């Protein structure tokens with residue numbers, strides 16, 4: 001029976017999982033990959049084999065089935081007798097000030113991770129849900145927590161500080177940064193395929209349902225657009241990103257908005273969804289731009305798309321200033337990997353920096369989408385957070401392999 005590690009990557013719009021086979025204690029081979037995606041009242045389950053052939057695709061009403069239960073029973077049925085599960089790895093969104101490297105989940109660690117929920121009220125429970133499920137379902141398995149925040153531990157103190165009264169920093173209210181597993185993967189990948197960018201001044205753009213940028217200087221995170229919470233920085237699918245905190249005060253004072261209303265507005269009703277009034281999903285917005293007969297609605301969608309690109313350009317400018325230059329730009333995640341039009345909007349706006357986009361290469365999602373004489377090399381790279389998690393689990397399970 002071969003040894004496998006199962007990895008869970010819980011995100012705001014999906015739960016991805018991968019079963020990796022581990023050969024000769026170190027070699028990692030993908031066996032099964034799948035994901036749960038959530039709609040308002042249904043969920044979709046997909047799984048594919050090592051050749052990326054779809055082996056399962058089903059949609060269920062949330063009223064009938066619980067997504068995690070379905071995932072675990074599918075995995076149990078599929079895995080029955082085939083593999084020896086040596087460990088499980090999880091993406092955990094917040095490690096707070098103390099968890100700066102992967103850690104084995106013990107009851108004490110779990111309590112500390114739960115205690116970080118006020119820092120990431122929506123994401124932390126979501127990323128801890130598979131940990132609880134495994135604890136109930138297979139308490140014998142070793143579980144390793146891998147943190148989104150850890151990659152940014154190299155950020156200088158000045159970048160961590162929020163200009164609030166000191167007592168907040170003492171409570172851990174400071175800037176952490178997220179999407180670190182994705183940035184870790186991209187950094188490793190750049191070391192292999194483009195060491196000049198890995199060791200230079202590069203903006204990594206993780207543009208998914210949640211989105212952020214990382215200023216990678218000499219292989220380390222120097223600054224990032226998400227700060228204390230996953231609300232900061234870029235405009236996202238349904239999150240506002242950076243806004244004037246005065247808007248919040250307005251909601252509370254003038255609209256008498258309570259905590260739930262503010263959370264719902266900032267996390268679920270803003271961003272692409274809020275400005276377009278149509279959807280948080282880039283695919284849906286692009287589709288509507290070609291089929292929507294209502295010109296007012298089309299105008300709102302266009303504004304949402306334009307504002308999203310505008311904010312990315314604005315923040316790339318800020319990160320270039322912090323790094324004192326810009327050698328490279330790397331697009332990744334759902335939108336970064338697949339939405340050529342957004343990449344085009346961003347790259348054309350950076351033309352003044354000497355960025356020359358190869359439009360044709362961009363439209364076919366080529367690996368390098370800038371012209372050979374561009375001052376900034378622009379790449380498109382699929383992210384692979386699950387692989388980084390698996391790498392992080394291996395040292396903890398050496399004696400089981």
Ligand SMILES: Nc1ncnc2c1ncn2[C@@H]1O[C@H](COP(=O)(O)OP(=O)(O)O)[C@@H](O)[C@H]1O
Nearest residue numbers: 011013014208209210281282333334335338339
């Ligand atoms: N083919 C595509 N074209 C444009 N956008 C896409 C495409 N596929 C996915 N997306 C966008 O990517 C988002 C999901 O990104 P992803 O990185 O998988 O999210 P997460 O990990 O946060 O759940 C979707 O909400 C959608 O906006």
Ligand SMILES: CC(=O)OP(=O)(O)O
Nearest residue numbers: 011012178210211230
């Ligand atoms: C931190 C964050 O925004 O995560 P996600 O992209 O999964 O929403």
Ligand SMILES: [Mg+2]
Nearest residue numbers: 010011012208
């Ligand atoms: Mg993600």
